[in-house]
Amino acid sequence: MPELPEVETIRRELAPELARRRIRAVRVHHDDLILGPASPAEFARAVRGRVIGEAARRAKVLLLPLHDPARAEAPAPSLIRVQLRMTGRFWLAASPPDPAEFRHPGIDLALDDGRTLYYDDVRRLGGFEVLRAETWAEIERDLGPEPLEAGFTGARLAGILAGRRAPIKNVLLDQRRVAGVGNIYASEALFRARIDPRRPAGSLGPTEVARLQRAIRGVLRAAIRGSGTTVSSYRAMNGRSGTFQNELRAYGREGEPCVRCRTPVERVVQAGRSTYFCPRCQPRSRSA
DNA sequence: CTTGTACCCTGACCGC
DNA sequence: TGCGGTCAGGGTACAA
Numbered sequence: 473m474p475e476l477p478e479v480e481t482i483r484r485e486l487a488p489e490l491a492r493r494r495i496r497a498v499r500v501h502h503d504d505l506i507l508g509p510a511s512p513a514e515f516a517r518a519v520r521g522r523v524i525g526e527a528a529r530r531a532k533v534l535l536l537p538l539h540d541p542a543r544a545e546a547p548a549p550s551l552i553r554v555q556l557r558m559t560g561r562f563w564l565a566a567s568p569p570d571p572a573e574f575r576h577p578g579i580d581l582a583l584d585d586g587r588t589l590y591y592d593d594v595r596r597l598g599g600f601e602v603l604r605a606e607t608w609a610e611i612e613r614d615l616g617p618e619p620l621e622a623g624f625t626g627a628r629l630a631g632i633l634a635g636r637r638a639p640i641k642n643v644l645l646d647q648r649r650v651a652g653v654g655n656i657y658a659s660e661a662l663f664r665a666r667i668d669p670r671r672p673a674g675s676l677g678p679t680e681v682a683r684l685q686r687a688i689r690g691v692l693r694a695a696i697r698g699s700g701t702t703v704s705s706y707r708a709m710n711g712r713s714g715t716f717q718n719e720l721r722a723y724g725r726e727g728e729p730c731v732r733c734r735t736p737v738e739r740v741v742q743a744g745r746s747t748y749f750c751p752r753c754q755p756r757s758r759s760a
Numbered sequence: 761c762t763t764g765t766a767c768c769c770t771g772a773c774c775g776c
Numbered sequence: 777t778g779c780g781g782t783c784a785g786g787g788t789a790c791a792a
Binding site for chain 3: 474475477478532555556557558559595597598645647654655656657700701702703704705706723745746
């Protein structure tokens with residue numbers, strides 16, 4: 473899926489368009505896009521007629537609060553949790569997108585302003601789920617801190633990493649530890665912090681943890697500024713590409729010279745995913 | 761608790 | 777042109 477910056481990009485574009493819009497009709501093209509215990513019919517019933525509130529994001533999840541139109545000011549009793557996973561995309565318009573671009577219709581939410589929010593997902597790993605607000609609150613508690621919020625300090629990260637023997641890259645990918653970092657930005661943050669991704673998380677010294685905390689925030693902020701990274705399927709709203717792929721320093725650059733020292737970038741597999749790093753700038757031993 | 765593996769699904773790409 | 781293998785911004789279920 474898109475990682476934190478990509479989901480945040482989509483949220484920012486979607487929020488002003490969806491706020492106060494009523495959902496008039498729901499069409500589900502593939503039943504497996506409705507996640508969770510509700511059937512597609514139950515999903516449609518729970519969502520139809522509801523008014524969407526301010527779109528939010530937690531980790532890589534997009535949240536659409538649903539108000540009862542009769543008392544729209546009350547806290548939203550339920551919400552739609554959207555997981556884009558690897559290939560989820562949105563299109564918002566009065567008419568369907570070009571089928572040549574948007575080849576895999578998934579879920580359509582027709583709105584009361586005449587437009588429809590189209591969700592497309594090639595691999596159908598993502599989808600929508602309707603949840604009671606309390607149920608989401610329980611799930612949410614198991615997620616790690618938001619790296620761009622004030623609580624994500626060096627000390628907080630140090631506490632998360634302390635005593636962990638798993639490689640630092642794996643820990644960064646674990647949503648229970650830090651929420652929203654995925655495979656691209658884990659590699660990028662470790663490159664910026666000059667830390668070998670294979671190091672045991674608990675072996676990082678205080679200076680390294682401080683560098684990593686700043687690197688994570690820095691790379692996520694820069695990626696949001698660039699509307700995300702489009703390396704293959706990710707698109708922002710209505711098919712737009714991000715630009716941060718032009719600023720990647722490690723991810724996807726196997727064999728290319730390191731931007732700092734010209735040593736060829738290496739690729740290894742960790743937790744079943746590719747990790748890219750510079751063997752010279754990111755030494756195996758602890759650095760100051 | 762932790763870690764690793766299989767799996768969900770389709771499409772793009774590479775070597776033969 | 778076809779075929780098989782590998783890989784892809786993710787997460788979950790299950791086994792050890």
